[in-house]
Amino acid sequence: MRIECPGCLKGINIPEERCPVGKVFTFSCPSCKHRIKLDLRTESTNIRSSLKLETGINKHQEKATQKKEYKRKESNRQNLEKKILQDVKDLPPMPQVVLKAQQLMADPDLDIKGVASLIETDQAIAIKVLKLANSAYYGFSGQVSSIQNAFVVLGYKTLVQILSIASFSTFMGKNLPGYGFESEDFRRHSLAVALSSKVIAEKIDPSLANEAHTAGLIHDIGKIILDKYIVEKIDTFKTFLENEQRTFLSAEKQVLGFDHAEIAYEICKKWNIPNAMTQAIKYHHYPSSSQGDRLPYILHLADYIAAKSGGGYDSDDLLYQLEEGTLDYLDLRYEDVRIIMSEVIEAMAQLSDES
Ligand SMILES: [Fe+2]
Ligand SMILES: [Fe+2]
Numbered sequence: 001m002r003i004e005c006p007g008c009l010k011g012i013n014i015p016e017e018r019c020p021v022g023k024v025f026t027f028s029c030p031s032c033k034h035r036i037k038l039d040l041r042t043e044s045t046n047i048r049s050s051l052k053l054e055t056g057i058n059k060h061q062e063k064a065t066q067k068k069e070y071k072r073k074e075s076n077r078q079n080l081e082k083k084i085l086q087d088v089k090d091l092p093p094m095p096q097v098v099l100k101a102q103q104l105m106a107d108p109d110l111d112i113k114g115v116a117s118l119i120e121t122d123q124a125i126a127i128k129v130l131k132l133a134n135s136a137y138y139g140f141s142g143q144v145s146s147i148q149n150a151f152v153v154l155g156y157k158t159l160v161q162i163l164s165i166a167s168f169s170t171f172m173g174k175n176l177p178g179y180g181f182e183s184e185d186f187r188r189h190s191l192a193v194a195l196s197s198k199v200i201a202e203k204i205d206p207s208l209a210n211e212a213h214t215a216g217l218i219h220d221i222g223k224i225i226l227d228k229y230i231v232e233k234i235d236t237f238k239t240f241l242e243n244e245q246r247t248f249l250s251a252e253k254q255v256l257g258f259d260h261a262e263i264a265y266e267i268c269k270k271w272n273i274p275n276a277m278t279q280a281i282k283y284h285h286y287p288s289s290s291q292g293d294r295l296p297y298i299l300h301l302a303d304y305i306a307a308k309s310g311g312g313y314d315s316d317d318l319l320y321q322l323e324e325g326t327l328d329y330l331d332l333r334y335e336d337v338r339i340i341m342s343e344v345i346e347a348m349a350q351l352s353d354e355s
Helices: 044-090 096-106 112-120 123-133 147-154 156-174 182-205 205-217 222-232 234-244 248-256 260-270 275-282 295-309 325-328 334-351
Strands: 001-004 011-013 023-026 035-039
Touching: 023 147, 023 248, 044 112, 044 222, 044 260, 096 112, 096 156, 112 123, 112 147, 112 156, 123 147, 123 156, 147 205, 156 295, 182 205, 182 295, 182 334, 205 260, 205 295, 222 234, 222 248, 222 260, 234 248, 248 260, 275 295, 295 325, 295 334, 325 334
Parallel strands: none
Antiparallel strands: 001 011, 023 035
């Protein structure tokens, strides 16, 4: 006789002589190990119809269980989504001094004194700006004595970049135990992607350099929200990563239902980050899913370069793949990538103590 396993729906042949007519018996499906129960207490001539009925009932039960499980998972996902979005709401606002300074600096009649005194209203940020401005990377070690002086020596574009690093360093200097990062790892990676994005932008379209730099700096900001939920489910994460040999990014999606790029997108909306940067951050792992702007491709390549040049996270560096077509889209070759990589390594060495 032939029956169909309600678990995997494969056909199973059972020799008639092995069917214990008049009894109920159970056995495991040889393919999927689903336990199958057969009631053969009816007349032997009715075996087929009794089997059909039994397996039919099992199938129905199976579907009902699957539906219940799906509903349970979906409700958990929705609850988690609510909690995460609340965490995004509770996140401190983007440092106001950056927003205001950027607005002032966009004014064609730039008031250098006004911007300088605005930056000086935030002592902690002003000190960091001066420390960075005097780092070896910008080439004026020990020569920048005030914010106003920094404008003159470095120019306003560079000052915007320094201001971003100084302002976001509070967010970047966090321990993320779920991801297994010390604060230094996260800060270093964010900085490496910022510098790398800037170098790439300067090669293909210098007008994108500042946006690319800031977007690079905060591209993984979603991780600061997701970290505590990863800690709660750390065993599930570890099992997934060990069994599937896949990236942390896919584990986020599989276990939590969201990845850090999607959460970063929500943070960018809260902080009123300009749309081009918000979109680039959202698609920094899948630039081909974006509207086709260059910024998501720049961030993606910068993230890849950081991962492959020691400015990444150990867990994912080896598995990090560049999305196909990225270099063609940016009109770059592997030789360019190699050059950018060494520029970023050099820059990181010059900036590492000051940021
Ligand atoms: Fe990322
Ligand atoms: Fe990253």
